[in-house]
Amino acid sequence: MNKLNKISKRYWNKQPCNIKHSKKKFLSKEYFNEISKKRYFVESHIKDFVQFSKWKNKKVLEIGFGIGTDAIEFLKNGAYYYGIELSDKSFDITKARINLFNYNNKSKLINDEAENLNKYFNSNSNLDLIYSFGVLHHSSSLKKCLKSIRSIMNKKTICKIMLYAKNSYKYFLMKDNLIRYEAQKGVPVIDFYNIDDLNQLFKKFKILEIKQDFIFPYKIKPYKRNKYYKIDHFKYMKKDIFNSLKKNLGEHLLITLKK
Numbered sequence: 001m002n003k004l005n006k007i008s009k010r011y012w013n014k015q016p017c018n019i020k021h022s023k024k025k026f027l028s029k030e031y032f033n034e035i036s037k038k039r040y041f042v043e044s045h046i047k048d049f050v051q052f053s054k055w056k057n058k059k060v061l062e063i064g065f066g067i068g069t070d071a072i073e074f075l076k077n078g079a080y081y082y083g084i085e086l087s088d089k090s091f092d093i094t095k096a097r098i099n100l101f102n103y104n105n106k107s108k109l110i111n112d113e114a115e116n117l118n119k120y121f122n123s124n125s126n127l128d129l130i131y132s133f134g135v136l137h138h139s140s141s142l143k144k145c146l147k148s149i150r151s152i153m154n155k156k157t158i159c160k161i162m163l164y165a166k167n168s169y170k171y172f173l174m175k176d177n178l179i180r181y182e183a184q185k186g187v188p189v190i191d192f193y194n195i196d197d198l199n200q201l202f203k204k205f206k207i208l209e210i211k212q213d214f215i216f217p218y219k220i221k222p223y224k225r226n227k228y229y230k231i232d233h234f235k236y237m238k239k240d241i242f243n244s245l246k247k248n249l250g251e252h253l254l255i256t257l258k259k
């Protein structure tokens with residue numbers, strides 16, 4: 001593992017993604033259910049992008065599963081689930097979550113970096129979906145990860161990846177230091193991409209679709225207490241204008257690929 005990924009691992013071990021999204025008893029069913037509820041309320045575009053029910057009885061591999069919210073959604077919808085995750089803390093939480101909801105026999109978790117995917121899978125692994133949401137822009141070697149991903153796909157494998165958009169409302173705020181932290185501060189590695197970058201990065205893949213979505217419209221303090229109050233300019237903005245803003249300046253690039 002290279003030095004940056006070691007630093008990154010330490011970071012994600014200290015603060016697994018979304019771990020503070022519920023105040024219920026840590027690792028209880030209520031705790032995990034509240035985390036899921038918050039995720040799909042605030043980031044409702046995830047369900048449109050992934051279409052969880054489409055993967056019933058299919059083999060799904062997730063890269064960077066964090067605390068396993070999407071993992072549980074795939075399992076609930078009847079997928080055979082494989083996941084790889086760099087942080088051991090996140091790995092342990094997801095393992096506990098999968099045990100708690102009794103999905104052990106339909107899943108396999110790996111505690112390793114995405115760069116090593118081809119140690120565990122190959123193009124004969126018959127994966128129907130390779131999925132990664134908000135992860136690969138945190139890798140210090142995105143190109144190596146993509147090479148690894150491509151090498152384990154077959155002609156039928158669909159790959160769905162979310163990367164951060166450079167041409168986005170969030171990036172412009174960050175660039176001008178007006179940063180609004182709805183996610184963790186101080187992430188060691190983070191990259192943002194524009195469409196030209198994607199065409200270059202994915203030139204060995206067949207790009208089926210690239211969509212842009214998601215602007216976080218809420219006041220941060222109440223949001224942390226699970227109260228959703230929009231900041232004024234979003235509160236008064238017409239829905240169709242906000243939707244168009246998300247499509248053009250959303251912070252998530254939702255990429256669908258084939259080999």
Ligand SMILES: C[S@@+](CC[C@H](N)C(=O)[O-])C[C@H]1O[C@@H](n2cnc3c(N)ncnc32)[C@H](O)[C@@H]1O
Binds near residue numbers: 012063069115
């Ligand atoms: C922002 S969180 C997203 C987690 C989850 N996908 C979600 O949407 O909640 C990023 C996750 O990627 C993991 N990660 C970062 N670099 C990785 C790598 N090179 N290989 C595997 N996982 C990685 C981190 O440990 C962390 O759990």
